[in-house]
Amino acid sequence: MEKVSLTIDGRQVEVSAGTTVLEAARSAGIEIPTLCHDPELTSHGACRLCVVSIEGMRNLPASCVTTVREGMVVHTSTPEVNEARKTILELLLSNHPNDCMICEKSGECKLQEYAYLYGVKEGTFAGEQSNYHPDDSNPMIYRDNNKCILCGKCVRACEEVQGRSILGFANRGFQTKVTPALDKPLSESECVFCGSCISVCPVGALTEKGMMGKGRRWEMKKVRTICPYCGTGCTIELNVKNGEVVGVTSTEEGAVNGRALCIKGRFGYNFINHPDRLKTPLIKENGSLREATWEEAISKVAENLSKIKEEYGSDALATLTSARCTNEDNYIMNKFTRAVLGTNSIDHCARL
Amino acid sequence: MTNSISEIKDTDFIFAIGTNTTETHPIISLEVKKAIKNGTKLVVADPRKTEMAELADIHISHPSGSDLILLNALANVIITEELYDKEFVEERTENFQELKETVQKYTPEYAEETIGISADTIREVARGYANADKAMILYTMGITQHICGTDNVLAIANLAMLCGHIGKPSTGVNPLRGQNNVQGACDMGGLPNVYPGYQKVVDEKVREKFEKAWGVSLNPNNGLSVGEMMDNAYEGKVKGIYIMGENPVLSDPDANHVEEALKKLDFLVVQDIFLTETAMLADVVLPAASFAEKDGTFTNTERRVQRIRKAINPVGQSKEDWEIICMVATAMGYPMNYDSAEDIMKEIAEVTPSYGGITYRRLEGDGLQWPCPTEDHPGTPYLHKGRFAKGKGSFHAVEFVPPNEETDSEYPFVLTTGRRLWHYHTGTMSRRADGLEWKYPQEKLEINPEDAAKLGLREGDKVKVASRRGEIEIAVHCTDRVPPGTVFGSFHFRESAINKLTNPARDPKAKIPEYKVCAVKIQKLA
Numbered sequence: 001m002e003k004v005s006l007t008i009d010g011r012q013v014e015v016s017a018g019t020t021v022l023e024a025a026r027s028a029g030i031e032i033p034t035l036c037h038d039p040e041l042t043s044h045g046a047c048r049l050c051v052v053s054i055e056g057m058r059n060l061p062a063s064c065v066t067t068v069r070e071g072m073v074v075h076t077s078t079p080e081v082n083e084a085r086k087t088i089l090e091l092l093l094s095n096h097p098n099d100c101m102i103c104e105k106s107g108e109c110k111l112q113e114y115a116y117l118y119g120v121k122e123g124t125f126a127g128e129q130s131n132y133h134p135d136d137s138n139p140m141i142y143r144d145n146n147k148c149i150l151c152g153k154c155v156r157a158c159e160e161v162q163g164r165s166i167l168g169f170a171n172r173g174f175q176t177k178v179t180p181a182l183d184k185p186l187s188e189s190e191c192v193f194c195g196s197c198i199s200v201c202p203v204g205a206l207t208e209k210g211m212m213g214k215g216r217r218w219e220m221k222k223v224r225t226i227c228p229y230c231g232t233g234c235t236i237e238l239n240v241k242n243g244e245v246v247g248v249t250s251t252e253e254g255a256v257n258g259r260a261l262c263i264k265g266r267f268g269y270n271f272i273n274h275p276d277r278l279k280t281p282l283i284k285e286n287g288s289l290r291e292a293t294w295e296e297a298i299s300k301v302a303e304n305l306s307k308i309k310e311e312y313g314s315d316a317l318a319t320l321t322s323a324r325c326t327n328e329d330n331y332i333m334n335k336f337t338r339a340v341l342g343t344n345s346i347d348h349c350a351r352l
Numbered sequence: 353m354t355n356s357i358s359e360i361k362d363t364d365f366i367f368a369i370g371t372n373t374t375e376t377h378p379i380i381s382l383e384v385k386k387a388i389k390n391g392t393k394l395v396v397a398d399p400r401k402t403e404m405a406e407l408a409d410i411h412i413s414h415p416s417g418s419d420l421i422l423l424n425a426l427a428n429v430i431i432t433e434e435l436y437d438k439e440f441v442e443e444r445t446e447n448f449q450e451l452k453e454t455v456q457k458y459t460p461e462y463a464e465e466t467i468g469i470s471a472d473t474i475r476e477v478a479r480g481y482a483n484a485d486k487a488m489i490l491y492t493m494g495i496t497q498h499i500c501g502t503d504n505v506l507a508i509a510n511l512a513m514l515c516g517h518i519g520k521p522s523t524g525v526n527p528l529r530g531q532n533n534v535q536g537a538c539d540m541g542g543l544p545n546v547y548p549g550y551q552k553v554v555d556e557k558v559r560e561k562f563e564k565a566w567g568v569s570l571n572p573n574n575g576l577s578v579g580e581m582m583d584n585a586y587e588g589k590v591k592g593i594y595i596m597g598e599n600p601v602l603s604d605p606d607a608n609h610v611e612e613a614l615k616k617l618d619f620l621v622v623q624d625i626f627l628t629e630t631a632m633l634a635d636v637v638l639p640a641a642s643f644a645e646k647d648g649t650f651t652n653t654e655r656r657v658q659r660i661r662k663a664i665n666p667v668g669q670s671k672e673d674w675e676i677i678c679m680v681a682t683a684m685g686y687p688m689n690y691d692s693a694e695d696i697m698k699e700i701a702e703v704t705p706s707y708g709g710i711t712y713r714r715l716e717g718d719g720l721q722w723p724c725p726t727e728d729h730p731g732t733p734y735l736h737k738g739r740f741a742k743g744k745g746s747f748h749a750v751e752f753v754p755p756n757e758e759t760d761s762e763y764p765f766v767l768t769t770g771r772r773l774w775h776y777h778t779g780t781m782s783r784r785a786d787g788l789e790w791k792y793p794q795e796k797l798e799i800n801p802e803d804a805a806k807l808g809l810r811e812g813d814k815v816k817v818a819s820r821r822g823e824i825e826i827a828v829h830c831t832d833r834v835p836p837g838t839v840f841g842s843f844h845f846r847e848s849a850i851n852k853l854t855n856p857a858r859d860p861k862a863k864i865p866e867y868k869v870c871a872v873k874i875q876k877l878a
Contacts, residue, residue: 140787163385192773193791194378210786223663226650228643229776231529232357232379233652233719238644238663245644245664255718256357256652262378264776267787271642272664274784276626278639279668289627289637294669294679301594301636302683304619308592314571318581318590321542322597322673323534326648326660328696329673330533331548332688333596334541336677337575339566340686344553344575345590348542349598350534351497351578351864352777352843 006072021063021074022050032076033085033114035202036151037064040258041160044152049114051084052076060084086118092149094123095130103147105204107217111149128174137185140193140209140267145177148205154178154197161260166191178205195266199250199259210267211239211247224251227265228324232256234265245272305341314342321348353654354524354735355488356721361386363522365484367477369397369419369508370494370868373404375773377492377528377653384490393484395477397422398494399768400798400840401833410477413835416768417498417755417869418467422474423507424458424752429478430514431455436482440516444740447747451510454749482515486522493530493770497867501859503750513745519736529653531777532643536651539707539722540700544575549704565703568686577863578604579856586613594621594680596673597640601629602778602846605854605865606821623676626780629846640673641666648693649715651722655732657710658719755869756857759837763819763871765803766838767853770868775844782844795845796829799874803837804830807876814877817841819870822852825877839872 002017008025015024020043025032035047045065052063055073060081063074075081092111100106115121135143152169155178159165166189170179180189198206220239227234235254239247248269250259257265271277281297282289292300308316319341321333330348337346360366360383374381381404388394388407396408397419405411414422430436431452441448460471481487489512495504505527512518512525529535541548551558553574563570576584578600584590586609593614604610614620614633622634631637645666651657666672671679674696678688690696694712701707709724709731720731735741759766774792776782783789797817799809809815811830816823817839826841826848834840841850855870 138787139790161382163382192378193787221663223661225643225660225663226532226652226658228532228781230377231531231534231653232377233532233650233654233656233658234379235658240663243664255656255658256654257379260379260382263774263788263791264782264785265379268776268782268785269644270786271625271781271784272644273667274626276784277642277667278625278627278631278637278670280639281669282627282634282637282639284635289632289634292636294671297636297638298676298679298683301621301638301680304635305592305594305621305680306684308618312591315573315575316589316591318576318584318593320578320581320593320595320598320600321537321540323531323537323542324597324643325533325537325673326643326646326693327533327536327540327651327657327700328648328693329596329677330537330540330542331696331700332674332677332690334548335566336681336688337594338541338547338562338570339568340681340684340688341594342571344544344571344573345581346542346575347544347578347581348534348537349531349578349600349603349777350538350543351862352493352530352603352867 004068004070006068006070006074008074009076015068017068019068021052021054021066021068021072024068025063025074025076030076032063033117034064035110035149036153038153038156038200041153041156041200044156047088047149047151049085049088051081053078053081082118086120089115089118089120090124092123093120094125094127096123096149097146098122103204104207104212105217109204110202132177135185137187138193138209140263141186141195141198142207142209142212143186144205145179147203148178149203150176150178151202152178153200153202154206157196157200162194162196164190164192167197193263193267194261196260208247208249210270214246215241220246222249227261229264229268234261236261236265238269245269309341315345317341317343318345321346323348323350353526353528354518355522355526356654356733357383359522359734360384360488361390363387363392363486363488365481365487366392366394366490367397367481367487368394368404368490371404371490371492371528372398372400372402372494372770373490373492373528374402376530376771378773380528393480395480399835399838410473412469412473412477414467414469416766416838419495419498419504420500420507420750420752421458421463421467422469423504423511424455424750425460425463425474426478426481427451427507427510427514428455428458429460429475430482430511433479435479436514437516441514444745445513445747446744447749450749451747454751481511481517486520487515487517488522488524488526490526490528492528494868496862496864498869499756499857499859499866500753501864502861503748503753506748507750509745510747513747519734519738521734524734524736533650535653535655536649536657539651539704544577548700549706562703579858579863579865582610582613585617588616591617592619593617595630596623599628599630599778599780601633602849602851603843605851605856605867607849607851608822609856623673625670628778628780638676639668639670640676641670645670646672646693649697655721656719657707657715657722659712659715756866757820757855757869757871759871763873765872765874767817767819767870767872768838768840768868769843769850769854770840772842772844775842777844779844779846795826795842795848797826798831798834798840799828800832800834800836800838801830804828807874809876816875816877817853817872818875819853819855819872821855824848824850824852839874
C-alpha cells in the first residue's frame, strides 16, 4: 500500500495512505483525546475533541475524520488547540449533571478524565439543562439521557456491530437525544440486551444496572476469564468486590469477541452467588437429603461404588462428565472412570 | 470447526444449515453479519424462519428430518453440471464413483417433489456454493439431532470435498459447538470409545500407553453412551452412576424414562452447583465450585484452548470438581493427587498428542488452537491444509432415512426442539439470572397461525401437548416462524419439560437422539 509521510509534533511519521491523522498520531504514541471515536466503528466527527492544528488549514480540523496527506505538518497540542478542547468540555459540562461523586461511571468516565486533564471544573455556559426521566424499565441496562453527550457510539455499535439499530437519534438541536424507536423504553423495544451500547459508552449514560450501588469502579477486581454459556468462548471480565461477583464487563482484548457479548454473557452471572448454591455435601436418609461432612460423603461414595464394582463388575458403573466443566475436570473424570472404576462407560451431553 | 470464527467475515458464500446462529451463538452471528456487509452470499436451510433466515439471500424451509434429500440434491447438481473441483477430487478424495451413483436419483426435481423446495432454488444454491472462491458451511444441532445425524454430517462433508471447499482460510466445514466446553469434554476423553485426544479405546497400543501412564490395567471394551446407560440402568444392568455437572432429567429425551431409570439405580452420586432435578434423585450430592471459582481451561468451538481464572473462593464448602473426584479415587484405593489445575494440564499434554504443546504460560493472551503438538507449534487456525489427517478424504454415499417417528392422524404435528437466546440448557444457571428471567420467564410453544386457527387457539392460550411418551402443559405463541404442521419449543423450562415428549431413538453411530423430530398432538386447555 502507498505510504505517506507527515510530521506530527515535530516527529516524522510514515503511515499508509488513507490513514486518519488521529490514527497516525496514535501509531506514533501521541495521544489525542476523543469521545465519539472508536476504532471498531465508523468515524462520526461529532465531539470535535480531537481537533488538531494542521499547517495551511484554516480551522482546527477533527483528526478522526481528516486523512493524512504527504508532507502534512500537524500540531496536536498548541495553546489554540487546547483552548478549543477546553471550550468543548465546558460546553459538555454545561449540560451535564456533574454528579461524579455518585455517578456509577466515576473512575472510568472519559468526560471526567478529560475534564481533569484539561483542568475544566464546570460548565461556563449558563442556560437550559436536559431533564429527562432515566429509562429504568429493565433489570439490565440503565439509561440516563441527562448524562448523554450525544457521541453516538451506542447508536453505531448497535447498528454496525450488532446489526440491530435499536438506538437512534431523535429530535434536533438542544432536544436531540438517543432513544429507541418512538421514544419507548428499552423494555418495549426489540432490544436483545447484549449491552454493546454500555461497552462503548464513554460516560454514565448507559450503565449495567446490576452493578449500580455495588461499589466504585476502581474497587472492583477485574478477572479475565471465559464465558460459561455457549461454545463460542467469549472473553469476559468478572468484576469482584468483597469476594462476590458483582458484574460482568467486556474487554477489547477478547480473542474471539472483542467487546461484544450476548445477554447471557453480560447479564447471566447472578447464579454464581445465588442463595440456592449447594454449600455442603448432602446424603439421602429416609427419602430426604440431609447435610453431611465431606469425610462422611466421600466415604459413602467410595464404599458404594467399590461395593457395586465388587459385586457386579466394573461395567455396572458409569459416569457422566460435563461439557460445563474445565478440561482439567474432564480429564480427571475420564481417568477416574477408566482407571479406578474400570469401565469405559463415560459420556456427557455432547449431543444436545 | 475446521476454520476459525474470525475467518467467517472473509468468506464469499455461507451455507448455514440447521443452525439458529443468532440465538445459539450470538457472537458468531456477528461475524456472519460482518460477512454479509462484505458482500457474502448467505443461504440458510432451516424449517423455521429464524432471524438467520431473515438475514439470508435464500431461505430454504425444508421439512424437519429431510436434510439428506436436500444435501444429496445439491451434490447431484454439482456432479451433473460438472461444477466440482476435479483436481481436488482426484488428488485428495476417494469413493467418488460411489457417491455419484448414489446421488443420481436425488435430482432437483425429485427434491422439489418430496420436500417442496423448488428445483431452481436447489440449482441456484448448488451453483453458488460450488462456484464461490471461498465457501463455508455452518451447521449446528439441526443437522446432528436426527437418527441419521452422522449421515447428515457425511453428506455435508461430501459437498465440501466435491468443491474443494476445505483446508483453506475462510473455506471449510464448521459445526458450531453448543456448550462452553463441549469441545474440551470430548477432547479429554469424555466419550465411551476414546481416551483423551480421540485415541481409540479398542486400540491395543493406545491402551498400553494409558496403562503405563496411569499404572493400572484398563478395560479393553468400549463403554456405554448416555442413552445406553439409561437403558441399562432401567434394565438393572447398570447399578451405579456418578454424574458431574449434568441434568439429564431435563436434558435427555424421553425424560420420564430417564427419571425412572435413575430411580432404579442402587447408587447415584450427583456433583453440581445447584440441587438440580437430577440431584434430587441422588443418594449423595457433592457441592461443586462454579467456573468463577476455578482455574482451568475451556476449549471453544474453533478448538481454541483458553484460560479460565479463579475470581472468588468456592462458595460455602464447595470444591473444584477435579479435587472432589481425586478425593473419591483416593478413598477407593487409587491415590490421585494434583497441586493445581496447571499440574493436571501437564499430564494432559503428556498423553494427548493434539494438546502436547499446550502449557498455561503459552495460553496467556489469546490461547492456542489445537492441534498444537509441540511447545514450539503455533497452533492451528484451520484444519486439513494440504492433506486430511487420515490421508485421502472419503466420500460417503448416504441415502435418505425418514425420521424414526412420523406424524399420523393421532399425533398430527411435528415437534422440533432447540434453544432460545434468553436461556441456556435446563435453566440451572440462566433461570437464576434476574435479567434473563425477566426477559423470558416462561416457555411458549411456537405454532403457525393457520394451525392455531384450526385448533381455536389464540396467543398465550394454554395447551396440552402429548407424544407417545409423555405430556406437558404449555402456552402457545402464534407465529409464522414455524411452518404449518410444525411446532417448536425449547428445553430450558422445568414447568414445560419438553423432553418428556421427545423421542429417544438414536443415530446408530453417534448415538445422538432425534430431538429435532417427534410426533405430537395438541389440545386446548380450558
